[in-house]
Amino acid sequence: MAIFGLWVINKAGGLVYQRKFADGLAQLSSNDYLVLAGTLHGIHAITSRLSPVGSSSGAQVFESESFKMNIFLTATGTKFVLITSPAEMSCDQALVRVYDIYSDTVMKNPFHTPEMPIRTEAFDTKISALFGPSG
């Protein structure tokens, strides 16, 4: 049971926030993270068109032997991605909490530019309170 990391991807597919909480995943360069986030954005766009009946929410969970990737898509197209161990259960609630914190501390902050990297201190603090300090 571990939470490895959190990403926030803007509606254009750019990674605006990336944080690591526990060891267990490969060390990546910040460029790799950007590429991965862009790829995930593309895959998500494809999966949301795969449904044979009507529209679909797109991929919600990617699961592997060693980790699980939980994706939460907001109504405005921002994606929150939580990378956890496969056994982790309450990811959906955690992601909703992250969205809560995001809309309070980031969207209500006059010094944040929408769609740009998140450099809001209060967001960092509250996320730390939720998942523990960065690993």
Added chain:
Amino acid sequence: MAVVEKYVHTPSSWSFLNVTSIFSSTTTMSTHPRLSVLSTASLSSASETRFSLSSAPSLNTALGSSYKPRDQRPNIYDRNLNKTRTSEVSASAFHFLFSEVVQYTQKRVNGILDLERRLNTLGYRIGMRVLELMVWRAEGSSKAPKRETRFLPALMSIHTQVWKAVYGKPADAIEKSVENADEYMIIDNDPPIERYISVPKDMKQLSCSSFTAGVVEAVLDGLGFPARVTAHNTPTQQYPTRTTILIKLEKSVLEREELMK
């Protein structure tokens, strides 16, 4: 404009709530009450109203209830000025509005001092109205209305009454400067307007509570205590957003206080 944290919203439900409320208000707007009363009356008059008098009152009551939905609140101008309980506004809506105010102001200034001065001016406009409303609420029904003429009671009433009227809670402390006799401070440990504002590192000395300072300045001015009011960040370990509103009184005020002793 009491800002009170009424509920913790989940963003998705909040936005949907707003959408539905907008829709419901437009539908009530589109069927203008006077027009629709006329049209339904003319429709039903053919069938029963014209011929039977007894059914007319029942028709009227039915119409009356259908055109006033129970959940519809009266227009803001028609509400009682003295009822403070229902005059609360959504804290989220206020935070978004204030955030836009700061962004708008920031685009039109050079430097932090200028930004603070402009926020102060905006707060001043609020403060003038707050004082008027507060005095009306407290003294409007009194047989012998009075106003504060001494500085310390006035400061106390700002600390409690003004803060409650504007933010829904009293401020946390009042202090008197040790070095300067003309300086007083109102301290708020967690100012509601700054709750979700993270000032970037390169603007560290900016305090968005300059807006509050403007409110205080207007109230003091209105009561006859001209002063210069500024806001300063004074964070502590326990309260990272603690803010001090510094009041620097004009000489004339101190001289008058001296005479009234």
